[in-house]
Amino acid sequence: MRAVQVTEFGGPEVLRNVELPDPEPGEGQVLIEVDHIGVNYADTHQAENTYLAPSKLPLVPGGEVIGRTPDGQRVLTLLGGSGGYAERAVGNSRMLIPVPDGIDDLTALSFVVQGATAWLLLRKSAHLEEGESVVVHAAAGGVGTIAVQLAKAWGAGRVIATASSEEKRSLALELGADVAIDSRAEDMTAALREANGGNRVDIVLDMTGGRVTDQSIAALAPFGRLAFYGMASREEPKAVELRNVLGHSTTIAGMWLAHAFSLPGNVYGKAMTELFELALAGRIRAIAGGEYGLSQAREAHEALRSRATVGKLMLDPRR
Template sequence: MLNLVELPDPEPGDGQVLVEIDRVGVNYADTHQAENSYLSPSSLPLVPGGEVVGRTPDGRRVVALLNGGGGYAERAVADLPVAVDVPDGVDDTTALSFIVQGSTAWLLLRRSTHLEAGESVVVHAAAGGVGSIAVQLAKAWGAGRVIATASSAEKRALALELGADVAIDSRAEDMKGALIEANGGKRVDIVLDMTGGTVTDQSVASLAPFGRLGFYGMASRELPQAIGPGSLLAHSTTVAGMWLPHVFSLPGNVFSQAMGELFELAAAGTVRAVDGGVYGLSEARAAHEALRSRGTTGKLTLDPSR
């Protein structure tokens, strides 16, 4: 349960910076962290939140990833390598959309599934934070057909507005058949999935030979059951898991490369963030409930002044 409490101001250590927070990003991972069902275990007391945008003491406007949470607050401490300067003209919601969800979409398409021009791409939860950016990136990078899934007519309309070629109901009983039909009767090349359960199983079954699935979450809280060596061999399938913190173990500064390219695409008007709404810090629980209900679109943020 999330409650608003008073805590002492955090103190930056060596290689860190204090950020006076203007907005806090809300991610689906935060709901896992709050209920201790995330990849890294949680312990109490816990201040959730892994992304903030605000000002440093020397006046820099930065968007930052936080190590271990702490973002649902008025002030937070960030490691300098992951406090990225925000270009003029990029608003808070866009900056927060890019630091986790945009970089996740970038990595899924560039590193996990290696999108090539002309390939078909399925984006599940296409109206969400990662999905809405992934649809736009796939189109910008030459995907032959972008197939979006979403749970309501409004969300499917948004996916089409963002560039998807077709949008289908994410509640389809035969997801494999629905995806193949949406691709003109052909198996698909790439699927980006954070649902889990039967959606993941049927998505893998819909892949063409040498197709790839980028798996980055389990919103359903259900493990896939049908993925195994035999099913992967049947169509030379690749299933690539992706957890954002692992990007920092890669040689070179891949994270900065992703952020730089995303900011350039935003400046060119090629990729935009979808504002999912602003909640007060005292309303963090309501923001989590909205995410779990799958009734949201785009990027949800918290305002520490409320």
């Protein structure tokens, strides 16, 4: 089968197009004929071996696919972090998610990681209450586009989006943000407070790191919450100190999707069910960020790392 493999860690240049044997499903596993592959920013960290879970070589990147089982069932699944960039993949039978009629591949793949992440950030990490202000950094990205829509659907009082271009800010406004500001603002604290009518903000969803995180924390109101789920800048924030947290009654929550599967009550399943219901009701929608051939995985990673993309990127294993 055609696949993309990493044999040395690094940037997009280490993604190699190769031919590999078909994977063999073991006990409790099923072979999936892949229709589309989801691309996540975490995949770029995986190729570098800078992700939270260490990578092992040789590696077929990619943790999410949609396709069909041998009996013809259309399923969406997470693969445990690797094996997705290929024509066929092996999934855990307990992790297969039947895809409802009316949900296309783009929407399904937008929800399995990014949509579930946005749901968990707002529901579990930030505990959004009706009327609160919500800042969504990288609002035109995979998580951001869903988070803006969910915050509005769940009664946020004011949604403030940040993005790096006029086109991205226009998209965030189209999706329901009340105001959109330049993510490159020199003083993000002042920019966020101005966007919130001069008031401090209640919730910040952040995957940037560095200066943006530090200045976002400074913009939080008492009992404000910053939910941190990535570090795209690859720069460590400096303001996360206990005296700062105590001095402003601040909550800083980290969120890694992998931990959702250990929660009682099938929280991840609830997230996916609600996301599908909202999509079928026309209350949220997925944003296409570009479809690449499997042979163009390197270009997809380059686009992600350039921060030029919007919405969800997919790979087509037939190309």
